Amino acid sequence: MDIPLQQVDAAVVPRFAGIASFMRLPVLGSAEGLDIAMFGVPWDGGTTNRAGARHGPREVRNQSSLMRSTHHVSGVEPFAMVRVADIGDLSVNPIDLADGLKRIENGVAAVVAAGALPLGIGGDHLTTLPALRAVARNRPVGLIHFDAHSDTNDTYFGDNPYTHGTPFRRAIEEGLLDPKRVVQIGIRGSIYEPGEHSWAKEQGIRIIYIEEFAARGAEAVMAEARSIVGNGPTYVSFDIDSIDPSMAPGTGTPEIGGFTTREAQQMVRLIDGVDIVGADVVEVAPPFDVAGLTALTGATIAFELLCVMAKSVRMRR
Numbered sequence: 001m002d003i004p005l006q007q008v009d010a011a012v013v014p015r016f017a018g019i020a021s022f023m024r025l026p027v028l029g030s031a032e033g034l035d036i037a038m039f040g041v042p043w044d045g046g047t048t049n050r051a052g053a054r055h056g057p058r059e060v061r062n063q064s065s066l067m068r069s070t071h072h073v074s075g076v077e078p079f080a081m082v083r084v085a086d087i088g089d090l091s092v093n094p095i096d097l098a099d100g101l102k103r104i105e106n107g108v109a110a111v112v113a114a115g116a117l118p119l120g121i122g123g124d125h126l127t128t129l130p131a132l133r134a135v136a137r138n139r140p141v142g143l144i145h146f147d148a149h150s151d152t153n154d155t156y157f158g159d160n161p162y163t164h165g166t167p168f169r170r171a172i173e174e175g176l177l178d179p180k181r182v183v184q185i186g187i188r189g190s191i192y193e194p195g196e197h198s199w200a201k202e203q204g205i206r207i208i209y210i211e212e213f214a215a216r217g218a219e220a221v222m223a224e225a226r227s228i229v230g231n232g233p234t235y236v237s238f239d240i241d242s243i244d245p246s247m248a249p250g251t252g253t254p255e256i257g258g259f260t261t262r263e264a265q266q267m268v269r270l271i272d273g274v275d276i277v278g279a280d281v282v283e284v285a286p287p288f289d290v291a292g293l294t295a296l297t298g299a300t301i302a303f304e305l306l307c308v309m310a311k312s313v314r315m316r317r
């Protein structure tokens, strides 16, 4: 198969030159003809505390200019294996939450309708809910979720159901996720009340707290994660605050005691073999970042995801 979409050659145009796109890929107007569509979701209307993730996509594009063509461990060359491009940012509405969610759902639905896998760069974690509404329209999917937070709270500020602390509760209520095929990894930090995670556990969500991860290690945890999601369609959501704030300070809700960047890379590589139907990297908030470190981490995790997604696309053919 002819795969003409390639990165701009860094030996011809230096990485710092030109208009920034994800991974220095071509920018296309739609996902038509693509296997994987990368896009930004510059929206943080669900953020309850420190806003700024709306600026994430632009900074991740900038730092992603550092990504080369080939994965140094797996040898995967995603741009040679599948057709992938940057399709720009989804339409958003920064002053209307309901309209913002609808626009994001429509944007991801267009990617799905084109037959491409969505790889979104947020944006706060509420953006994953409309993405799931688009991806899981016809059947519930499984979820591998890296985060410091479970994001399964019920309501905030009275009875507001839509914040970046609630997307996975809503997704289960809406039948978008099969809770028995949901695994959350890296959960930690102070909580609002002792039973904060009870609802999630009652649904059948497997929560792997950071302490259990530290005791068992990436290989064992990801073997369990793969068995939880099994062979069915699975979404992967990576909240950058799962990583320790010493390595990823640019995020709205930092929690110390998190993954190292290397542990995160190792875990994403171990998603290998899963039927991935979409993925995102969320909560990169450049106003809190230092030297572009968090945006670089987000870009590199996106490259890791892209490599396992490319293998997933090829597996399905």
Ligand code: MN
Pocket: 125, 147, 149, 151, 164, 239, 283
């Ligand atoms: Mn989150």
Ligand code: MN
Pocket: 147, 148, 149, 239, 241, 242, 253, 283
């Ligand atoms: Mn989080």
